[in-house]
Amino acid sequence: NAGVMQNPRHLVRRRGQEARLRCSPMKGHSHVYWYRQLPEEGLKFMVYLQKENIIDESGMPKERFSAEFPKEGPSILRIQQVVRGDSAAYFCASSRGSGGEKLFFGSGTQLSVL
């Protein structure tokens, strides 16, 4: 399967724990985007990364959230000290280039905070 791979599919955390969401882009894609979908809401842009660089993090909450896309390995979205309001579906997407490229999405990680 050469599509965008996200894991885990479901992640359950207690308040105050850390959540790590992983995303491997499609083969040949070097641009990664993270989106969050809250219940009854659309997809909200969080962050856009290229290898080893954060290009745009304007949609990322200023505290507790961080993202990286290292030279080797998947992109990681990290949420520290999770709260109930972080419960959502987190989608990763990748593209070959930037600026008008269509995005290919993974199946998402459903984060549930107890």
Added chain:
Amino acid sequence: DQQVKQNSPSLSVQEGRISILNCDYTNSMFDYFLWYKKYPAEGPTFLISISSIKDKNEDGRFTVFLNKSAKHLSLHIVPSQPGDSAVYFCAATSTARGADGLTFGKGTHLIIQP
């Protein structure tokens, strides 16, 4: 500040009829528009797109119309089939900005009635 609006949360259409999904945008910098389809527990998948230099793009049963002066686009599906039942997201981007993700609407849940 919602730059891409889908004002109908849901739409019910009889099988075989035409489905028309609407989308409005406010950002005049947007020049590339996309429609994504999403099934439950899956990531969005790309359906069709249109550049602002066109006013219509057709792909099989799917046609997207763009009215730049009204900042409005619509997706037509004809004839509608049961497998079309899904949430449809309208998305937009500015290719001039280059390093951007897509801005999504909240989605319209299309239900095809047998």
